[in-house]
Amino acid sequence: MTRPVILGLTGSIGMGKSTVAQMFSEAGVPVFDADAEVHKLQGPGGPLLPVIEAAFPGTTGPQGVDRPMLGNLVFGDxxxxxxxxxxxxxxxxxxxxxxMLEHAGKPLVVFDVPLLFEKGGWEKVDAVVVVSAPFEVQRARVLARPGMTPEKFAHVLGLQVPDSEKRARADFVIDTGTPLPVTRDAVHKVIESVRTRSI
Structure with missing residues (x-):
């Protein structure tokens, strides 16, 4: 039985990956959002809470995992x-x-994984889409986020594979430093390209 082609979708912080993932979804392509699943697993009543509490006492409560507290415990360790x-x-x-079982009959699915290159997930997909934008655009987007500072931004960038390397390793690059209709057109071109060729 054939399975769907798996596109890995990734991009550095502030590059517009969530927006592009939404565009794939709106185009009828099932999207697996790894971060959203982690939030569900660790959220209120999440199945991982007892195990995380046992391993890291005091980091969970009625609202789920206390992400800042847990982050501080694992940061640098x-x-x-x-x-x-x-x-x-x-x-x-x-x-x-x-x-994958639910969407076995689909021609194409997307795995939305922020750390696709950093954690080796690129080995489990058929092709990689990297979402990118000029550095000035990325920096402005990130620094507009609540609680973000230039220092935090620099730290996050230091943990991620550089954008230039991601673009070099990508099968497709989608530029989000353009108007939304142009980005949406690029998404549709990727879908069409994948459907009409064997990867």
Whole structure:
């Protein structure tokens, strides 16, 4: 049985990946949002709360995981981060497998994964779409976010594969430094390209 072509969608902070993911969804392409699934798994009543609480006492409550508190515990501690990832990643993989079963008859699906290159997810997709924009546009978008500072922005960039490298490794690059209709047209061109060629 053939399975859908899997497009990996990624991009650095502030590049407009969520907007592009929404455009794929509006075009009828099922999108698996890895971050959204993590939020569900760790949110109020989420199935991972007991395991996370056991591994990191005091980091969960009625509202789910206290993300800032948990972030502070694993930030700069590779062993703690590895413990957390060993809890979260298999759970996300299970949800992703269910997503693939649900959409088995579709020609194309998208995996929206922020750290696709950083965590090796690019090996599990058929082609990679990188969402990109000029640095000045990216910086302005990110610094407009509540609580964001130039220092935090620089730190996040330091944890991510540089945009230039992502673009070099991509099968498709979608520029979001353009008006929305132009970006939407680029999304449709990617869909058409994937459907009319074997990757």
């Amino acid at each position: 590779p062993a703690a981060l590895a413990r957390l990832e060993a809890i979260v990643h298999p759970a996300v993989a299970k949800v992703r497998d269910l997503f």
